[in-house]
Amino acid sequence: MNSTLFDRSASMSNDILALHDFANVLADKARRLARKHFRKTTAYERKADESPVTIADKAIEAELRALIMRRYPQHGILGEEMGGNTDGNLLWVLDPIDGTKSFLTGMPLFGTLIAFLQDGEAKIGVIEIPPLGERWSAFPGAARHNQKPCHTSGCTSLKDARVYTSSPDFFHDPNDWDRYDRVSRAAAIRRFGGDCYQYGLLASGYCDLVIEASLMPYDFLALVPIVETAGGKMTDWEGRPLTVNSGQRVIAAATPQLHDEALRMLNS
Numbered sequence: 001m002n003s004t005l006f007d008r009s010a011s012m013s014n015d016i017l018a019l020h021d022f023a024n025v026l027a028d029k030a031r032r033l034a035r036k037h038f039r040k041t042t043a044y045e046r047k048a049d050e051s052p053v054t055i056a057d058k059a060i061e062a063e064l065r066a067l068i069m070r071r072y073p074q075h076g077i078l079g080e081e082m083g084g085n086t087d088g089n090l091l092w093v094l095d096p097i098d099g100t101k102s103f104l105t106g107m108p109l110f111g112t113l114i115a116f117l118q119d120g121e122a123k124i125g126v127i128e129i130p131p132l133g134e135r136w137s138a139f140p141g142a143a144r145h146n147q148k149p150c151h152t153s154g155c156t157s158l159k160d161a162r163v164y165t166s167s168p169d170f171f172h173d174p175n176d177w178d179r180y181d182r183v184s185r186a187a188a189i190r191r192f193g194g195d196c197y198q199y200g201l202l203a204s205g206y207c208d209l210v211i212e213a214s215l216m217p218y219d220f221l222a223l224v225p226i227v228e229t230a231g232g233k234m235t236d237w238e239g240r241p242l243t244v245n246s247g248q249r250v251i252a253a254a255t256p257q258l259h260d261e262a263l264r265m266l267n268s
Contacts, residue, residue, distance in 0.1 A: 020124050020139040022071060023114050026064050027128040027135055030096065030112035033060045034130035039106050052100050057081050060096035060112060068092050078244065080218045086244045091117040093244070095218040099166075099195030108132055109197040115222035120243055125225040127200050136200040136226050143229035145204050152231040152254035153205040158261050161208040161254075163187040164198040170214040176249065180211050183265045199223045199252060203230040208254040209262055217244045227252045233259040237266055
């Protein structure tokens with residue numbers, strides 16, 4: 001290999017590792033703040049879309065933004081609570097509490113989602129589950145659960161699959177619900193609830209398929225590198241890669257074969 005190319009490749013690898021380490025620093029901070037408020041904070045406000053937001057959502061995003069701006073002032077930031085600009089080739093995408101309704105009702109399956117994108121592609125993802133002390137993270141070539149390698153189940157057939165979605169309430173379009181219902185009833189098991197936790201379960205081999213609607217980029221971009229580096233495949237319902245400009249419907253599967261079978265049924 002040309003020495004210049006080798007040096008450049010090594011430099012990029014070191015940069016990604018440093019960014020992954022920093023993403024875990026952000027997750028550590030989110031864990032401490034979330035635990036400070038969990039089952040103590042019950043007050044909330046309604047946003048323009050009628051979804052709830054708490055002091056914890058705002059405090060976590062503000063702190064993570066401050067840490068990023070100090071360490072990487074040249075990077076962009078997009079967050080659920082404070083918005084942001086998606087221009088530029090280096091972007092952090094934050095969801096301070098994915099599953100605010102779970103957080104508000106004492107359910108310990110909410111999480112903080114952290115993604116780092118380079119040239120529009122999610123390179124690093126973190127799912128931090130503060131109450132349970134669980135964390136999934138990924139960078140190119142490695143997916144981990146609590147610092148140990150994790151892998152999807154290897155399930156290739158819908159009839160054998162364990163399927164999750166967060167809630168029937170997220171399928172605002174009745175046609176979307178009908179499509180999900182058709183696919184999930186063809187599976188071995190279907191379950192509801194979990195928010196981002198269900199994608200961690202998929203990356204660790206405990207479920208095989210997640211199909212959802214009504215998600216925003218900060219809800220899914222951190223999940224993509226985790227699911228795919230662990231062996232799975234994750235796209236929108238048309239089979240397209242997920243980006244900051246993607247729509248609200250996503251499908252994540254343990255294997256490309258299962259993904260393609262479920263996608264065909266979704267669109268049949």
